[in-house]
Amino acid sequence: MNEIDLKGRTVVITGGARGIGYAVAQRALRSGASVALWDVDATRLERSRSELSELGKVSAVTVDLVDEAAVEAAAASTFAEHGSIDVLINSAGITGGNGSTWELDPAVWRRVIEVNLIGSYLTCRAVVPRMLEGGYGRIVNIASVAGKEGNPNASHYSASKAGLIGLTKSLGKELAKRNILVNAVTPAAAKTEIFDSMSQEHIDYMLAKIPMNRFLLPEEAASLILWLSSEDCAFSTGAVFDLSGGRATY
Template sequence: MNHSLDGQVAIVTGAARGIGLGIARKLKADGARVAIWDLDVAGCDAQRLGFEADHLQPVDVASYESVERAFGATVEALGRVDILVNNAGINGPVVPSWEYPVDAWQRVLAVDLNSVFYCCRVAIPHMRARGGGRIVNVASIAGKEGVQYISAYSAAKAGVIAFTKSAAKELARDNVLINCVAPAMVETELFREMSDQHIEASKAKIPMGRFLQVDEVGSMVSWIASPACSFTTGFTFDLTGGRATY
């Protein structure tokens, strides 16, 4: 089966660092032209990214108007979009739900859930008109299980999974396949936002006894976005080291 992405154009949101950068590197290595979307793309040169980006696009994914402008600019620069990876996200505070700051709740849902809708809202008509495409939404095990003290993040990622299922059914005959990945905790700089207790508790839930690596996420996303994944849509692919078996 064909896993090559040669000639395809991919957008990866939140791709200036962390999981998004790992995904972007893998898509590029597999032959895609890659547009880096991030709130701040300053300094995203080939040395820091590890590859030469085909397009750098500053965008606030929590703003529909910003997403709409960014998509237009990307199409103008690269001609089309075949693959969209909705990766941008934030963790938010680690506190009990009854103490969760209202403004932080709204911000987490805006960045982690609304952005997925906004990006799909602008990309899907383009893909349908072109006869197909692939969308991969980065959810989380928290969206399946609900994780204590990160209720906004859990709720947002559960919303991403449900939105993906709904949109996938609508698009099933349009050759626009939309799937999720649900990682467990990945070793990135976002660890700085979490307490040691939260990190250790998360690791203890993973039967493999280690955290997910960025390269492993990239490999899974690249396969889902490729022609090799041809008869699966609306599915959530597990990346939890055995924590989730459903």
């Protein structure tokens, strides 16, 4: 495994209690960072904090990412405990289940947009001023190949991830001269607990689209995400990095 130098850095990971976020936390700690996990699931969050603490300094904040005041409070408490926020990984997300666009409940559609897109906007809004204070930052947004191609029976999820790609490009340009780089990764499906909210038909559809004929491993995602979080990534911002096993060819 290649070494990624994150010594002395504080990494905030939303949705860090499970899935790709948890794998990112593991790799970040092994790379010398301290980690702050932000997650809405208090029970799972405490379990993950306890497990990960064997690798280094880990704090945990239970936060609903669509609650503006709660996100700001999480940023304040993390900054106070760690002394800085150097890296933000927006990994939290939901699928909202599957269904044709005209059959999906509007409340479900809105909730997916709120969590996946507006939640990421609110975390950036809370964290960027603190990065500006420190004169350094790296932000990585976990989008999806669905945001580039649009998955049938997942218009809410696809639209939320397309919006996240747009947010990445805009924020990257705004911060390009401030030593804060903002990038996105677009994974194909990784077999995590998020599959529990999908139909088997949709899971089969996603697998059939991947030329490698397998799903992404969370630790594979962590490798690219944390390189983008390091000082080695110095001239890429507002960019979108593919993690699709050959599915996305543009």
